[in-house]
Amino acid sequence: MQHGKYRFIAGFLVVPLALYAIFVIWPFVQSIYYSFTDWTGLSPDFTMVGFDNYSRMLDDDIFWKSLQHSVLLALLLPLVTLGLALFFAFMLNVGGRRRKNAAVAGVRGSSFYKIAYFFPQVLSIVIVALLFQFAFNPTSGMLNSTLKAVGLRSLQPDWLGDPDLALYCVMVVLIWSTVGFFVVLFSAGMASIPKDFYEAALLDGADRITTFFKITLPLLWDTVQSGWVYMGILALGVEAFTAVQVMTVGPGGPDYSTTVLPLYVYQTAFRDAQAGYATTIGVGLLIVTMLFAGIVMRLGRRERLEF
Amino acid sequence: MGSTSGRTNEGLGRRDVIKRSAALGLIAVPTMSFLSACASSDSGSDEKVEKGTKSAKNPLGVNETAALEVVIFNGGFGEQYAIDAEKKYNAAFPKAPKVKHAATEKIQSTLQPRFNGGTPPDLIDNSGAEQMDMGVLVGKKQLADLTPLMDAPSYDDPSKKVRDTLRPGVLEMGQFDGDPVWIMYYAYTVYGVWYSQTNLEKLDAAYPETWDDMLALCEKAKKKGIAGWTYPGKYPYYLPFSLYPFIGKIGGREVLDKIDNLEPNAWKDPAVKAAFEAYYELFKKGYILKGTPGLTHIQSQTEWTKGKALFIPNGSWVENEAAPTTPEDFKMMVGAPSSLDASDKLPFGTIWASGGEPFVVPAKAKNPEGGMEQLRIMLSEESSKNFTKSVKSLSAFNGGTDGLTLSTAMQSGVDVLKQAGDNVVNPRMQDWYVKLQKEQIGIAGIGEMMAGRATPAETIKKIQAFADAAAKDQSIKHYKHQ
Numbered sequence: 001m002q003h004g005k006y007r008f009i010a011g012f013l014v015v016p017l018a019l020y021a022i023f024v025i026w027p028f029v030q031s032i033y034y035s036f037t038d039w040t041g042l043s044p045d046f047t048m049v050g051f052d053n054y055s056r057m058l059d060d061d062i063f064w065k066s067l068q069h070s071v072l073l074a075l076l077l078p079l080v081t082l083g084l085a086l087f088f089a090f091m092l093n094v095g096g097r098r099r100k101n102a103a104v105a106g107v108r109g110s111s112f113y114k115i116a117y118f119f120p121q122v123l124s125i126v127i128v129a130l131l132f133q134f135a136f137n138p139t140s141g142m143l144n145s146t147l148k149a150v151g152l153r154s155l156q157p158d159w160l161g162d163p164d165l166a167l168y169c170v171m172v173v174l175i176w177s178t179v180g181f182f183v184v185l186f187s188a189g190m191a192s193i194p195k196d197f198y199e200a201a202l203l204d205g206a207d208r209i210t211t212f213f214k215i216t217l218p219l220l221w222d223t224v225q226s227g228w229v230y231m232g233i234l235a236l237g238v239e240a241f242t243a244v245q246v247m248t249v250g251p252g253g254p255d256y257s258t259t260v261l262p263l264y265v266y267q268t269a270f271r272d273a274q275a276g277y278a279t280t281i282g283v284g285l286l287i288v289t290m291l292f293a294g295i296v297m298r299l300g301r302r303e304r305l306e307f
Numbered sequence: 308m309g310s311t312s313g314r315t316n317e318g319l320g321r322r323d324v325i326k327r328s329a330a331l332g333l334i335a336v337p338t339m340s341f342l343s344a345c346a347s348s349d350s351g352s353d354e355k356v357e358k359g360t361k362s363a364k365n366p367l368g369v370n371e372t373a374a375l376e377v378v379i380f381n382g383g384f385g386e387q388y389a390i391d392a393e394k395k396y397n398a399a400f401p402k403a404p405k406v407k408h409a410a411t412e413k414i415q416s417t418l419q420p421r422f423n424g425g426t427p428p429d430l431i432d433n434s435g436a437e438q439m440d441m442g443v444l445v446g447k448k449q450l451a452d453l454t455p456l457m458d459a460p461s462y463d464d465p466s467k468k469v470r471d472t473l474r475p476g477v478l479e480m481g482q483f484d485g486d487p488v489w490i491m492y493y494a495y496t497v498y499g500v501w502y503s504q505t506n507l508e509k510l511d512a513a514y515p516e517t518w519d520d521m522l523a524l525c526e527k528a529k530k531k532g533i534a535g536w537t538y539p540g541k542y543p544y545y546l547p548f549s550l551y552p553f554i555g556k557i558g559g560r561e562v563l564d565k566i567d568n569l570e571p572n573a574w575k576d577p578a579v580k581a582a583f584e585a586y587y588e589l590f591k592k593g594y595i596l597k598g599t600p601g602l603t604h605i606q607s608q609t610e611w612t613k614g615k616a617l618f619i620p621n622g623s624w625v626e627n628e629a630a631p632t633t634p635e636d637f638k639m640m641v642g643a644p645s646s647l648d649a650s651d652k653l654p655f656g657t658i659w660a661s662g663g664e665p666f667v668v669p670a671k672a673k674n675p676e677g678g679m680e681q682l683r684i685m686l687s688e689e690s691s692k693n694f695t696k697s698v699k700s701l702s703a704f705n706g707g708t709d710g711l712t713l714s715t716a717m718q719s720g721v722d723v724l725k726q727a728g729d730n731v732v733n734p735r736m737q738d739w740y741v742k743l744q745k746e747q748i749g750i751a752g753i754g755e756m757m758a759g760r761a762t763p764a765e766t767i768k769k770i771q772a773f774a775d776a777a778a779k780d781q782s783i784k785h786y787k788h789q
């Protein structure tokens with residue numbers, strides 16, 4: 001059975017692998033090559049400059065700032081989003097008051113909440129960011145108008161205009177727009193956990209918190225791990241870029257307080273016409289992403305339960 | 308739903324395959340979209356159409372049967388003015404096929420591959436958020452020299468050259484180093500302090516010609532619950548629209564030239580300090596609309612048209628852009644920077660005006676003469692009037708407003724230009740060093756100062772450091788005032 005297994009698998013995978021090689025691997029190779037050039041992106045001629053771009057990158061304050069913000073996003077976003085999503089999903093499926101004929105049930109109105117949570121997912125991130133830009137408007141936005149209405153006139157922050165708050169404002173938007181997806185994903189995972197486990201736990205006198213940590217979470221671990229990877233993509237990639245690009249001062253400001261790596265790549269390539277240097281930063285982003293993936297895979301390794 | 312991990316045999320389990328591909332995907336997705344946009348190709352053929360014969364009607368020698376392709380930035384000015392001018396081109400060259408016209412907001416995405424491939428169109432309005440870096444285009448020899456156009460007889464009066472029909476500063480803006488003219492700026496923008504005559508009259512005030520009057524008026528407004536100033540806090544690089552001419556007025560043209568030339572200690576000039584301190588006082592005295600640091604340009608303009616603030620630094624496009632929220636009796640006007648004191652080097656009326664909507668003819672265009680001829684048509688009085696009438700902006704053609712009924716904003720633009728006379732300054736930062744001007748001076752420097760998070764002294768130090776770094780940076784092209 002083992003004999004020829006890889007050849008068998010590879011036989012099926014030839015076409016997708018070829019596509020992958022052409023559209024993913026090859027651009028990588030190309031960009032690593034361009035990162036050693038002074039290509040402007042606006043004309044076809046360029047020369048090799050060796051490691052100049054790399055040494056420049058290591059001395060570049062804005063690169064380090066962007067890196068710091070990207071790493072912060074990659075750490076905080078999955079933690080908060082998945083934590084919230086797990087909590088909501090648990091409440092929707094297991095957390096409700098016990099009813100007749102059912103060992104576990106969600107809180108009242110859980111089917112409504114499920115739809116409400118999922119709703120932001122159908123909006124494009126650009127629209128979400130634009131909507132929140134209105135909400136964060138310091139003079140007539142929803143947030144400050146609410147603060148004014150409840151008598152907190154003195155406490156009206158500039159939100160995106162305040163360097164201490166701006167990055168968190170961006171995070172809130174990203175969390176708001178993604179948490180619903182994970183609520184649905186985790187709900188599906190929880191629905192597949194046999195009810196007998198919960199019944200047994202309840203008979204043994206376990207409370208909700210114990211049930212969550214001893215039964216739900218371990219049986220859901222694979223899903224959580226996939227979610228973690230997916231959130232990492234979001235935090236290091238396109239979604240974070242879009243939110244920052246659309247919403248923030250500048251974008252990337254005030255005073256570089258929200259700049260992230262993909263934004264810096266974009267600005268360097270398309271505003272400053274330094275495509276060579278931009279690909280160098282892109283390679284930096286690639287290394288960060290690989291490290292993140294490696295860490296997630298390592299931390300996530302656990303004994304699996306079969307049921 | 309069970310879970311089988313391939314723990315017992317050595318092969319690839321289903322989960323492992325999925326997980327590994329997920330890991331690869333994780334790496335691929337974020338980086339892919341940015342990096343894969345970068346791929347250059349071979350330079351295309353250098354074929355050009357044959358030149359036609361020069362004549363009085365065809366001074367540039369346009370090939371009468373050659374096709375012409377024009378790409379227009381479809382922004383605040385739309386595309387109709389260009390289409391109208393293209394019709395005239397077709398009327399002048401009936402044997403040529405209809406002008407191939409395209410309008411887009413995404414100039415760079417559309418045209419970058421064509422520049423890389425060596426097949427650019429014949430005339431481009433390189434404008435908007437996706438403007439291609441002019442310095443790089445010039446440096447990489449991608450643009451055609453427009454000198455033949457400048458030396459050609461003008462459309463209306465064959466005894467006058469095109470270069471003599473332009474408004475002050477327009478031609479120089481198209482030069483980078485030396486004589487060749489690379490860019491023809493078609494629109495003409497007046498920058499300054501914008502206000503509503505009606506709202507000033509409500510406070511029994513006229514536009515303050517001195518800074519003391521400005522502060523007094525702001526104080527008066529503050530007592531009535533109106534802010535003196537607002538600005539697009541999210542894009543603080545609007546502040547220089549009134550701040551740079553203010554600096555130029557206080558210290559003279561040389562100060563601005565030194566700043567543009569990235570000379571050491573250019574920002575440490577006393578005129579810069581005086582201007583910065585004057586603006587900082589607006590913040591300190593609470594004359595700036597609360598929340599301004601978080602407003603976009605549209606949001607701040609809306610607060611301004613609602614009458615919540617009296618003044619806003621802006622350019623003449625604001626009339627069009629703010630039109631949806633502007634009340635009918637608003638009487639929008641533009642003012643030159645107020646005089647700081649009697650020792651100012653230049654008189655009141657000194658203003659910043661410069662070209663906008665940069666048109667370029669690519670060096671590798673198939674029909675460059677056609678592109679230039681199209682520009683010559685656009686610089687005729689009739690086309691210029693059509694432009695002014697339809698998009699409410701002055702054009703680079705000097706004149707062309709006679710017989711038109713102008714809005715108050717446009718009329719006040721014409722008036723301040725008349726008052727300024729020769730005292731039109733033209734700081735070049737925003738087209739020479741985009742990053743330095745917008746991100747570093749604008750957002751990190753002046754923006755932080757006006758939000759009250761840095762003092763003028765700290766800001767000047769910070770900006771000087773940015774400018775010094777830009778002067779040393781070998782990866783950007785440096786320019787000097789001639």
